[in-house]
Amino acid sequence: MNFxxxxxxxxxxxxxxxxxxxxNAADAFRRQMNEQLQTGRDRLVVDLMNVPLIDSSxxxxxxxxxxxxxxxxxxxxxxxxxxxxxxVLEVTQLNTVIEIYDTEEGACAAFI
Amino acid sequence: MAETILIVDDxxxxxxxxxxxxxxxxxxxxxxxxxxxxxxxxxxxxxDLILLDVMMPHKDxxxxxxxxxxxxxxxxxxxxxxxxxxxxxxxVLGLDTxxxxxxxxxxxxxxxxxxVEAVLGRTRPIKYINPLMHAMGDKFxxxxxxxxxxxxxxxxxxxxxxxxxxxxxxxxxxxxxxxQSSTSVSGDFYDFIPLSETRIGLVLGDVKGNGIPAALLMVxxxxxxxxxxxxxxxxxSILKRINDLVVRDxxxxxxxxxxxxxxxxxxxxxxxxxxxxxxxxxxxxxxEMGVLKTGGMxxxxxxxxxFSSDRCSLSPGDIxxxxxxxxxxxxxxxSEAFSKNENASTSxxxxxxxxxxxxxxxxxxxxAELSAAALCDSIVNDLTVFSGDTNTxxxxxxxxxxxxx
Numbered sequence: 001m002n003f004x005x006x007x008x009x010x011x012x013x014x015x016x017x018x019x020x021x022x023x024n025a026a027d028a029f030r031r032q033m034n035e036q037l038q039t040g041r042d043r044l045v046v047d048l049m050n051v052p053l054i055d056s057s058x059x060x061x062x063x064x065x066x067x068x069x070x071x072x073x074x075x076x077x078x079x080x081x082x083x084x085x086x087x088v089l090e091v092t093q094l095n096t097v098i099e100i101y102d103t104e105e106g107a108c109a110a111f112i
Numbered sequence: 113m114a115e116t117i118l119i120v121d122d123x124x125x126x127x128x129x130x131x132x133x134x135x136x137x138x139x140x141x142x143x144x145x146x147x148x149x150x151x152x153x154x155x156x157x158x159x160d161l162i163l164l165d166v167m168m169p170h171k172d173x174x175x176x177x178x179x180x181x182x183x184x185x186x187x188x189x190x191x192x193x194x195x196x197x198x199x200x201x202x203x204v205l206g207l208d209t210x211x212x213x214x215x216x217x218x219x220x221x222x223x224x225x226x227x228v229e230a231v232l233g234r235t236r237p238i239k240y241i242n243p244l245m246h247a248m249g250d251k252f253x254x255x256x257x258x259x260x261x262x263x264x265x266x267x268x269x270x271x272x273x274x275x276x277x278x279x280x281x282x283x284x285x286x287x288x289x290x291x292q293s294s295t296s297v298s299g300d301f302y303d304f305i306p307l308s309e310t311r312i313g314l315v316l317g318d319v320k321g322n323g324i325p326a327a328l329l330m331v332x333x334x335x336x337x338x339x340x341x342x343x344x345x346x347x348x349s350i351l352k353r354i355n356d357l358v359v360r361d362x363x364x365x366x367x368x369x370x371x372x373x374x375x376x377x378x379x380x381x382x383x384x385x386x387x388x389x390x391x392x393x394x395x396x397x398x399x400e401m402g403v404l405k406t407g408g409m410x411x412x413x414x415x416x417x418x419f420s421s422d423r424c425s426l427s428p429g430d431i432x433x434x435x436x437x438x439x440x441x442x443x444x445x446x447s448e449a450f451s452k453n454e455n456a457s458t459s460x461x462x463x464x465x466x467x468x469x470x471x472x473x474x475x476x477x478x479x480a481e482l483s484a485a486a487l488c489d490s491i492v493n494d495l496t497v498f499s500g501d502t503n504t505x506x507x508x509x510x511x512x513x514x515x516x517x
Contacts, residue, residue, distance in 0.1 A: 001157065022441075024116075024158050026186075053466065054321040056440065060365040065412045084466075092369060092388035093409040097416075 018050040026057035033065040042074025049080040116140040120150040121165040147171025166195035217281040254394030288484035290510040299326035300509035317370025347385035348419040359410030367412040438508035442467040445500025484512040
């Protein structure tokens, strides 16, 4: 699993993740998101385009980060989850509490 | 989940040899060919064990150990040193630095396997209580480890006792169940709760993660269900109450997905609510496949979660199949699926890396004539064929309910 963070307009962090997020890997995923929050960046886009699969540990990381963002008045949105990941979000109905966008422009516009 | 071993050696032939030797033993293998990338890989996602070559250019094995022992996430990862040098001073230095064992090249592959298993056997109990150690932070002492290992065994025993030993029998229905656990405590669970002479509550769920926190939450949910479930309550109202209880009492990253439903034997209906759990299948004797989607969010993460119930009728020959994602996330053993040109735009399931719901549905349809127990066996066999491996790396639970013809 690889991560790359880019900072877009309005100080929005875009975390690009590559690879499956399963089991222990979710801890690294959570740390990456947390790093952004620690530096005061609580406007977070998580790019899931290159993530073929996530499990419940990854969902846990997303839920915790989402709540932290909400507490500090920020926001977490997901970008471009692929079919299998999208299905997991639908089954668990996390798609009803997290905004999901297909394009980076759309995701960033969510913060305006 | 399978245990992960990180093999570090600058000699690619040795990397390959060790990998080929250990992979068939059921371990996940990661490799690194220098000290720098070994440390990076270990920090990013700590393995269960590191097989570490001593003599490497730039950063040698001793330096790697020293760095790892100073990092919180990796300091407890056991290390076996591998080296061509057989001198005593190297061994002493290695063991002083914190290596757990030592293998000298040229090595006997059987010895490598035996040492790996011996070291993992020693460190496994510690790994299970790591989540608790994290939770306790600095208050935790090394002496507490043994005591905790004992508690863990007690927890596993309690958990086993809580789960029904065998599927209950109801007039007119054929029921089979399966529960496989990858570790001594499992996050998957099911239960049958008698509500009246003719109605039975049924729950199947999966608590996020594994280890003690997940097992404790599972026990809490199971106990709450037993206390809360009364005949007059709708499944949706039960899930809402469990949700609110878990939200109040646990951290945000502890949650569960589950289906709760009531099987009514008098009119052969199943009234259910699905809290974010993989959709159970309803195979109809008319050869149609339906899924039980109605419900709400995963349980225990959001206070504002709402739930609804739905009812399905079971005709003679109809089958309900409840399962956890340990089944659909079973990975393939075929190396063809792991093509080097991974194209991220094709999903893992499309490339058939994971068993998936579609294959499970197909397996159910093909074997729908069988008894519940035989259908359960067919699914387990199909999983074994798919993964090429009889070892279970995930928790798996399965309930099959078939209305007699």
